[in-house]
Amino acid sequence: MSLIDEILQSILYGKSKVTESLILQALEEGYQPEQILREGMVPAMGSMEADSKTSQMDIPRVLGAARAMQKGLDILDPRLQSEKRLFLGTAILxxxxxxxxxxxxxxxxxxxxxxxFRVIDLGVDISEKQFVKAVRDHPEASVVCVxxxxxxxxxEMKKIVQALKKFDKKKQLFVMVGGGSVTEEIARQMQADAYTxxxxxxxYLARAFVEKKSPQ
Ligand code: B12
Incomplete structure (x- = not known):
């Protein structure tokens, strides 16, 4: 099994310590951070999402995989930034x-x-006022995820979407909604810009929005 495959498996099994040491080993062996991310980590998240939808992965395992992914990203983040890869902007969540x-x-x-993206994570239990304040404090943000x-x-979600739309008079923001209680239809009724x-x-949708807004 290649080192990249081992990283993928360690994430799927939530072995965050193993993920960390494999990533460090891969970097030492000359793998590029971008390659580790693209070929090992992103597919692990994709596979985890697919398995959790078909109930092949229970919630503790989802949590473990997310934690391992997070640990890996923490190692790669500074290296990815110094690689000057495409910076897509700021998303508030x-x-x-x-x-x-x-x-x-x-x-x-x-x-x-x-x-x-750089992500500003507001946490849980966030009111419409807090979302609007975050957007006001971060005029560089182009995407908001609720x-x-x-x-x-x-x-409450509807109120937040409406408050953001009212604040964003120049229509610069891409307001996305999601989570288990939301459907495409509900998102449309709320006048959110997107649901996935x-x-x-x-x-990927947020990336497409940003790239369309300011083509390279
Ligand atoms: C774990 C869990 C909890 C944990 C949460 C721990 C935590 N720190 O997050 C605890 C135990 C605290 C909890 C509490 C409650 N829960 Co609960 N919980 C769950 C459970 C089992 C899993 C949720 C989860 O993490 N899913 C895994 C993640 C990966 O999936 P996801 O959140 O859907 O996210 C994916 C997508 O939706 C999408 N996505 C998510 N957000 C966004 C945002 C945007 C913008 C986009 C585009 C996409 C997107 O991307 C994610 C990855 O692909 C679900 C049942 C289930 N199987 O879903 C019930 C569930 C959500 N809970 C439920 C309930 C009722 C409650 C309680 C009210 C129970 C109670 N009586 O106390 C409380 C509410 C507490 C509160 N005020 O929030 C119900 C909700 C029913 C409903 N339709 O309203 C569910 C569906 C269980 C059920 N079948 O009844 N819960």
Whole structure:
């Protein structure tokens, strides 16, 4: 098995210490950070998402894999930045007020970081005022991701989307919604700019939005 495959497997099995040492070994052996990310880590997240949807992976394993991915990214992050790879801009992310679910949001954060966004993670239980304040404090942000797992917190999500739209008069922001309680139809009714079922698609869609806005 190649070192890259071993990294992928260590993430899937949530062995974060092994992930860390394999990544350090790969770097020592001359693998480029971008290659480790693209060929080992991103496919691990993709496979984890697919397995969790078909119930082949339970929540503790999802948590373990996300933790291993996070540890790996922490090692690669400074090296990726010094490689001057394409920086896509800033994304703001949070789970809506009244909702404490954070696993999906954290995976969205990881995927956004892995495609080249800087992520400002507001955490969980975030109100419309806090989202708007974050956007005001970070005028460089181009994407906002709002997560919700509870159907009872959907009205709050709608308020947040509307408040962001009202604030963003020049229509510079791409407001994305997602999480277990959201569907394409609900997202459309809220007038969000986009919905995706999983984190990887969300990151690719956000990247496409940014690249279309300012083509290289
Ligand atoms: C773990 C969990 C918890 C944990 C949360 C721990 C934590 N730190 O996050 C704890 C135990 C705290 C918890 C509490 C509760 N929970 Co809970 N929980 C779950 C559970 C089992 C898993 C959620 C999860 O992490 N999924 C894994 C992640 C990876 O998936 P995900 O979040 O959907 O995210 C993916 C996508 O949706 C997407 N995505 C996520 N966010 C975003 C954002 C954007 C912008 C985009 C584009 C995409 C995107 O990307 C992610 C990766 O692909 C679900 C059931 C289930 N199997 O889903 C119930 C579930 C969500 N909980 C539920 C409930 C009812 C509760 C409680 C009310 C229970 C209670 N009576 O106390 C409380 C609410 C607490 C609160 N105020 O938030 C219900 C919700 C029902 C509903 N429709 O409203 C569920 C569905 C269980 C059920 N079947 O009844 N819960």
């Amino acid at each position: 949070g789970t809506v007020k009244g909702d404490l679910h954070e696993v999906g949001k954290n995976i969205v954060s990881i995927m956004f970081r892995s495609v080249g 997560s919700s797992l509870l159907t009872t917190s959907l009205p 079922e999983n984190a990887a698609e969300a990151a």
